[in-house]
Every structure is written in structure tokens, then in C-alpha cells.
Amino acid sequence: MVSKHDPVSKKIRHFSVTACLVPICSLYGAAVTTVEGVGSIKTRLHPVQERIAKSHGTQCGFCTPGMVMSLYTLLRNHLQPSEEQLMEALGGNLCRCTGYRPILESGKTFCVGSNGCQQKGTGKCCMDQRENLSSSLDRKSDICTELFAKEEFQPLDPTQELIFPPELLRMAENPEKRTLIFYGERVTWISPGTLQDLLELKAKYPEAPLILGNTSLGPAMKAQGRSYPILLSPARISELSVVMKTSDGLTIGAACSLAQVKDFLTESISELPEEKTQTYQALLKHLRSLAGQQIRNMASLGGHIISRHCYSDLNPVLAVGNATLNLRSEEGTRQIPLNEQFLAGLASADLKPEEILESVYIPHSQKWEFVSAFRQAQCPQNALPDINAGMRVLFKEGTDIIEDLSIAYGGVGTATVSAHKSCQQLLGRRWNELMLDEACRLVLDEVSLPGSAPGGKVEFKRTLVVSFLFKFYLKVLQELKMLVRLFSMPRVDSHQPLQDPVGRPIMHLSGLKHATGEAIFCDDIPRVDKELFMALVTSTRAHAKIISIDFSEALELPEVVDVITVEDIPGTNGTEDDKLLAVDEVLCVGQVICAVVAETDVQAKRAIEKIKITYEDLEPIIFTVEDAIKHNSFLCPEKKLEQGNIKEAFEKVDQIVEGEVHIGGQEHFYMETQRVLVIPKTEDKELDIYVSTQDPAHVQKTVSSTLNIPINRITCHVKRVGGGFGGKVGRPSVFGAIAAVGAVKTGHPIRLVLDREDDMLITGGRHPLFGKYKVGFMNNGRIKALDIECYVNGGCMLDDSELVTEFLILKLENAYKIHNLRFRGRACKTNLPSNTAFRGFGFPQGTLVTESCITAVAAKCGLPPEKIREKNMYKTFDKTIYKQAFSPETLIRCWNECLEKSSFHSRRRQVEEFNKKNYWKKKGIAIIPMKFSVGFAATSYHQAAALVHIYTDGSVLVTHGGNELGQGIHTKMLQVASRELKVPMSYLHICETSTATVPNTIATAASIGADVNGRAVQNACQILLKRLEPNIKKNPEGTWEDWIEAAFEQRISLSATGYFRGYKAFMDWEKGEGDPFPYYVYGVACSEVEIDCLTGAHKIEGAFIQGMGLYTTEELQYSPEGVLYSRSSDEYKIPTITDIPEEFNVSLLPSSQTPLTIYSSKGLGESGMFLGSSVFFAIADAVAAARRERDAAEDFTVKSPATPEQVRMACADRFTEMVWNYSLFSSKVIFLFPASWTY
């Protein structure tokens, strides 16, 4: 949080910022508060920190400090914020673990009228109902009825907050007029104290940019390597922050932040009659969705306008709203219009080099004038728009005759473009359908989108160009109260399903430390003596021979110590299939070739740019599954399972459908990127490795073989991991081993921390999948034969691709009993970074194919998909396709309970009613069952060990083989130990996971971490308790401390190893049978969505968040050369707080335990992911409704993620057809609109 004295309002302004974009010099005169300054577990926790932790708003905790600071800043400005302000404050923060709901719940405890319960506004708690329903007396005590106990919370006391430093206040009240100059190595920062000095400096250094928010300059400097030797900071010039209200408009200083602009506009809107505020309302609409709060706090109006980004959300509205720019130079002042010529950067319409923008004048709108803003992005917030628009129409008074019309689009060319000619031709026309028809054709003609338009998506954008126009047409029509009747949406069913949290919600052990910033992640370990930094050199070619590597220039740079190459590896360079460093040949862009070691991270990164690698391109270059099939390029043999006789079955069915399903990959996007610190010790080749991994034993083993030293010399430590999701199972060993080679060669500790771009470039993610199905069924929906063939894109190395393919095939049948089945799967070898383990391990992709078959069968039978699902589901005790016996009883209970709790049937009726009444908005609903097998299909993975020490003061140290990834495994292990030893949790502690205390661990993955490690901890505790029993019996009134003391006196060992020899899993692929999984978890999810058929935007009402991201927004994009484009949160969209369901109910079936787990543990880590697909199928349901109404075929190709682009284009209508025809013939197309459209 930055706090500054505002020279105009004379108040202190507190605002949250994105720290990495804040130039340190811009903080002159400002106070900075970080999470450490807000509160501490050592002194006093701030209520924000306490509540986020106690509300279970932290898992891995990596995002928590950011969340705390956003909330804290909100509370510094609004003691009792509204829920809307809360959402806005958190809109710019990302979390990959929690799904946001608990974070939001903690924030709501500060809001006006919050009761901390899901049933907002009813004054009751949903849990009360549960208690009333329960006849069992002990249920109340078993199940905690609240997520958190509000009474425990400290009150928020504003008198306890840090004050703005008096010294800074004095400085602000008597501002220094002197020009301040900060000299850096490459940049000089000049901050004049007066406007006159600024103008003189601008005349002297016309090339020097003015730096305000740095949100445009900063990213350009980083991404495009632009550098500016001189930067002029106008932050101290109060004239640039002035706001003036006049009778005809508003003048806003260029230095005002977008957040301030939002406040000014809101204020003006509340003061002025509505007709005068049309432009302000349109700007406000975009200001709510432009970036996140932190960026809006930093970005200035002037910087926004002058940057003239083609995607600018404000410029199209300012342009149609006739805004004027007030410029100033030493010569004086002048005004220029913010019009198309200015936006295109024409010299005659632009600022002169010595001029600056002082302020912007935005006129009021007038009676009979309407202004609207439109925007479509991959997500509602925190995403640059694909396309946006500003539109304004002025009618001749009292008529519907167009007197003036302006339309401007962003995202369609290199600058904001105006449809000026079209608008001119429409002057004098009446606002009716004929005009709209003509307008669509004219605009499509004028706003031409070349195939090379920024961001691609050309057909989608063309469709939106006319869809926005149509939306404007309807909106204005409504305003004119002429043709269109306003349709009020039916309210959602008020019935709320019950909520039933499992067990006791114990706060995450590190929750408070996450919230105060005191939790230590790998890179928080302070610099150790003589430490060096490593940066990786990666391939820029997808498939090429390495001809030469020249690092002489890199070695000449100051502070550069060495370059680590394959020659420096004393042992093995990975495996034949998975090399640590590329040798002679590279197989993908992003493959690691060598590494630079330098004294600072900045120098190491600079040095890698100086390394010259010459390549000779090799053929073939394969990126897609389709190409791999063509070239017969596979990583491993086909995996196949078969039952019954599908050939015969296909001959006897009523109908057969064949189809294809495409599912895109997914980036793990763990908040903490890959990182490792290797410390070589002075003796016996020992190494200490601190690493962010799900599998320290694998890192240890790989380092051992790479360095050719025994495993016992290497100790890997994992304190906590900032999210893994499978991405930290295999890859950390590669980074650990390369860093270890550097450490051994240089004799220095080596720190290797990937930035987000490199992490996304180098490490693969979830396997994209291409599936083909053929399904034979009877007219009543009973499926008799199913043949599925799946191809996953494994990337260039084997990694886990064979295992993923096996899991995919084993789990493909999901919840259905189909007698004649054939499943085949192959992992394709392509020239992309190797894909790897990811939550669900193939299940979320494969099962989408199965469920798509169901949807296709439903469409052909004319039945709702849920009927087909029910008909084909397992009904009785049975065997799976691989002949493992199981009972579907729990599955059926889940299905029935979900139908009932979601009021599915009445919702289905409401959805149909809604769809009948709405042409441009459609709702969809889907209910999806899930049978998910937990665990690994290999026996050696089903084991775990633990080490429990009791010290003489009675305190207990627990160590086990699981890693804390945010799932709270340490908390769960202490719950186990606490129950077994019968001591409170405060007696227990877990320090870290270390290969020295518990050896030969298995990866914390496959949803069984708590199951197996819990049993090992239980075993160790039971051994210890048995040893203590004689003493307890002898002195039953004694305390724990008495028994421990006596045991020590009697030489009884107070340390025990626990071991769990788990499930014997096997799978015979030759015979196609086995017992690969210890147990199943079942789930059913129901989701309801609403889509906007004109833009493709969807509003989600129920799903699990990461799965929802996979199936709806997260899209990896590559260049034709195989370079990953989507390498940051700018291009790759994980769900944000604004994407979470409006209503999200989760319930767990009580008494559905299996003897193979411990207490109430359930392998839920991965399975929830797939349930997010119910959102996808609900979207498909809505699209199908739209297509039915438009007489388009219902069996459209299924493509995941169902991004707004996919959805819009699938809702085929006259606009998509128009664009299509336009592209085909580039000639005039006439179409007619039905008379009864409602919107």
C-alpha cells in the first residue's frame, strides 16, 4: 500500500499497487506499507490477517500477503465497505488454490451487514437447517456448524492503524520546488518541482517520456527491451492533478489516476441530470473492468490516452464523446481533439515533442444523445479486451432521426479506429431495422480486419463488430421507449441447498504466517554467504541441430562468473528420453541448453542475452496431435482396453454417432514459480538443497546421478510449496540438478528462480487431447457400444505421458456401464515442451470425451442429457472395464442428492422458460456424475513413513513424507497425531519435509498424500503410546509431561518410525485387467450458466474453479514457430475473484468412508477438477438451445476451453453468417431481423 498526500484535496490517499511496476524513485514523499508492517504473529495480528487465516482463506499461502494488503488498503479507505467495494479491491489479485470463496468470506466480515454465512440476507444460517434436519444427537458435536467463529475475531480498531509519517506530511505541506535528480546505472530520473521546470525539461529532452503510472512504459521496457536514458516525472506538479467542473463538462488533470477518474465520474453522475452523464456512464462502465484495482490506482489518464494502445478501453469512448486534449509547452497552451487522427498518431493531429498533456476536457452529453461502451475479453476483469467500442448517437429533438453518430472500435487494428464514413452515411436516417441492416454492412466494409489483426480471432472480432452495433441499436431503442419491451429476468430459485463442511475446520497451521508474510518460502531464505544466481539459456527453435554456442561475450560482462554446460556434468545428463541439458539437438522452444552463473540475478539475465547459439533447423517440426499422427510420432506404445464385442454391438443398434472432441492444455500457474537453492558444504561432497517440490526424494536422486555422488550426501528440504498441482512432481529435479552442477563447479551456493515467463515457457502443463468417438445406441438412449480413441500431446519428452495415457484409458468409462467398449490411447511426440503431471492426470480431458458422447446421444434421441446419463450409469455391484469390482451405491446416492439439492428439475424448467423468452441470452444447465479412482496404479507408490520424536518437555516433533503444497497436509498430520497421542495440537510441531528424516518418500500427488502419510504418522504415534502405556497405567492421574519424564528416566525410547505398507496395486495391460486403485471417490456437480449469444460471455453459477478455468478460459497459444505466446497473466487467464460462481454450494456425503483411508480423509485433491466440466456442459446446453432456435445443427464440434470466442461463434446466427458471407464474397448481404426479438 502506498500512502501519499494529495496536493489538491489535501488528504492522504492510500492505494494498493502492483509492486513490480513501481519505480523506486516514484516513491519520493510516499509512505509504503507492506504486509510485514501491518501485523505480526510476534507482536499483534491485524484483524485482516487474523480473519483471512481463520476463515481458511490461505492454502499454499503464496497469494495471501497480496490479498491481505488489498483488503487492508480497502479498510484504510472504507471502514465498512460494501461487498461491491470488496470485490473491486480483490479483483486484481490471483489465487490458484482456494477458489476465492473463503477469502471473500473473510473480507465480508468487515462489510456492512455481514453475517458470515452463505445465506446472505436471510438472517439465518444454512447450518441451522442442517441441525434441525438431523435427528442424531451427536451430529452437532461432530460437525462444526460454522466455517469460522466470528466471536473470536478481534474488532477492527482504526485508532490502532499506522499514521502517515509526520515528516512526510511536513514535506507535502511545504513542497520542495527544486528539481530532484536520481542517477541510476542506465537511467536518470528527473522530477521537477514546478510546471515551468517540467516544460523547460521537456523542451530540452523532447525524446524523454513523462512517467506516471509506469504501467505502459514499464511493461514495454521489460517485454520489448526498450530503454529510456532520461525519464521525466511530473508527479510533483499539482497543475496536472486538478479537476474542474464547468457548466458544459469536466476537465480532469492528466496525472489523475484512473481510480481517481472513476471517483470523479461517479461524483458527477450523482450530481448531474442523467441526460448529461451519458459519456461519463460509458467511461465508468469500462473503468470498472479495466485491469484490476492496483493498476487503476497507478495508471494515469494522461498515460492512458497518450499510450494509444489499440486495445484502450477509454479512448474509443472519449473519441465518440468529443473529448479535447489541453496541451502545454513553453510556447503556451493549445487544444486538440481526441479524434481518429490523433489516435492513429498522425503528426498533424498529435502533440509536438516539446508539448505535454495537461488535462482532458470531457463534455456533458445532452438530451436526445445516447452513449454506450462495449467490451469483450476472455474474462470480465483483469483481461485486456479482445475488442471494445464506444458508440454515440444524437437524435433530432423529439424524433428518431439521426443527427450525429460516432462509432469507434478498439482491438481491430493497430490503433483505435472510427467508422466515420459509415456514420456520415447514416445521418438523417431513422433508428429502425433498415438503418441497422445498412449500418452493419457499412461498418463491416469500413472497419476491415486484416488476417494479421492484433491478437488474431478475426472471425470472432468481425462478428462482435456487428454484435456490438446491434446491442447499441437495441439499447437506444429501449431508451427511446419505442419498439422493444424490457424483459425482466426471472429470479433464481430461492431454494438454497444445505452446506455441510467436513470434520472440524481447523485453520491451516501456517495460516497466520501466510497472512503476515512471515511464512518462509524457498526464495525467502536470506542470501547465504558467497551465493550466486543462475539463469537458464533456452532454445529459440522448435527442432534444430545446435551448430555452435559462443558465450565469450557473456563471460566478459561484469559480475558474470561462469557458464554451465553439459561438459560440466560429472554424472549422467538426465536420461536418454529426458535430458537435463540439450546436447547437439533441441526438440522444442524453451528446452534448456546451458546456464549462466553471476553475482546478481540482473547480470545473469543480461548475460544469457549475450550467448550466441547457431542452429540448423531440422525436419519434421510437429506441434499438433494431427501432425504427430501423420508422422507416426509417438512417445510410447498404444494403451488399450476392451470389453464385450463392439463390432457385433454396432450392428444391432438403432443409431450411431461419430464425433470429435478437442481439449486444450492447461498451465499449472502455481503462484510460486519453480525455484531452488543449492548449498554445497565443505566436507564430503555434501549438499543441502532447498527446493519447491512435490517430490524431494526425486530431486535428491536426480542430483545424485547427475553429480555421481551417493544419495546419502544430499539432503533436500521442503518447508512449504507455493502451489504445485502436479507441476512440481518431475520438473524441480531438473532445475535442482542443473543448479547443483553449478554449485559443485563454482563451489558457491546457487539460487535458481524462474520468472513467470520462463516458467511458462520451459515447463509443460496439462496434455491437450484430441478424441474421436463412435457411439451406438437405441432410440431410448441406452448406449450399447462405445469406441473411443484418444491422442494426447505429450510434447518432446516422455516425462509422465505414458502414465497419463494409462490413467486416461483406465478412467475413461467414468460412471457408465456400457457392455461393449473399446478405449485406445496414444501419447504423441511433438516439438513442444514436455507436458507433465497435472491435477487429475488425464481424467479431466478423457472424461470430457465420454460426456460429450452422452450429449451427442441426447441430441440425437431428443432427450435431455441427464436422462441419458441416468440410463447408462452403473446401477448395481459390478466390475469396471479392467475388471476391478466396485459398488456404485455411493455414486447413485450422490446423483440423487445433487438432483434434489440443486432442485435440478425445477431449474431445468426455469431455464427452458427463460430461453423461450430470450433470443440473445440463453441459459443452460447440466448435471455431471463422476467416478474417480484414487491413487497410483503401482504398488511401490502406496507406502509412506513418518518419524515422531517426543522431547523431554513433552513437545512432539512430527516428520512425515508428505509435502505441504497448500492442501494443509501438515495440519492434517497433526490432527492425526493429536488424536492418537491424545495431546492437544499445541504440543505438536512439524518443521519441514526432509530427505534426511524420512527417506525414500513418494511424490505428494494422486490425492493420497494424507491417506498414506496419515497412516504412517498414526503408526508411529501408536508405537510411542504403547511404550508409554505402562507409565500411564501406573499413574493415571498424571500429566503428559509426567509420563514422558518417567519414560525418559526408565530409558524408554521416545522416538519412533511409523510405516504404512499400503495398497497392492497391479494392472496387466496385456490381459486388460487388474486392481490398480485402492478406492474410488464419487461426485456429482450441477451447474447453471447464462451466455450472451452476442458476445459469447458467460456468467457461471456453479463449478469448481480450477476445472472451470480449464474448460472455459485457460487457453495456451503458440506462434507458428512453436513459441508459447501466452506466457504471463496478461495472455493466460486463470479465474479471478470476479469469475467465481454467484452461488456455490458444496456438500459431502456423510458416512461414506472407506477402510483404506484415515479418519474422514477423502482423495479429493484431483477429482473436483473434472466436476468443473459441468460448467462446460451447461454452456454447451445453452449454446444448443440457441442453435435449436436458429435451426442450426445441435451436434456442433466440442472444443474446450469454451472461451467467449468459441461460444459466440457456436451461437450461429445472422451475424456470424453475415461475417462468413462477407468474408466469402466481400459483397453486400441483406438480412432481415425477426420482429419479436427481446434482449
Ligand SMILES: Cc1cc2nc3c(=O)[nH]c(=O)nc-3n(C[C@H](O)[C@H](O)[C@H](O)COP(=O)(O)OP(=O)(O)OC[C@H]3O[C@@H](n4cnc5c(N)ncnc54)[C@H](O)[C@@H]3O)c2cc1C
Ligand atoms: C496489468 C495491466 C492491465 C491493463 N489492462 C488494461 C485494460 O483492460 N484496458 C485498457 O484499456 N488498458 C489496460 N492497461 C493499460 C493501462 O490502461 C495503461 O498502461 C495506462 O493507462 C497508462 O498510464 P500510465 O500512467 O501508467 O502511463 P506511463 O506508463 O507512465 O506512460 C505512458 C506514456 O504516456 C506518456 N505520457 C504520460 N503522461 C503524459 C503527459 N501528461 N503528457 C504527455 N505524455 C504523457 C509517457 O510519455 C509514456 O509514453 C493495462 C495495463 C496493465 C499493466
Ligand code: FES
Ligand atoms: S493460497 Fe492462494 S495461491 Fe495458494
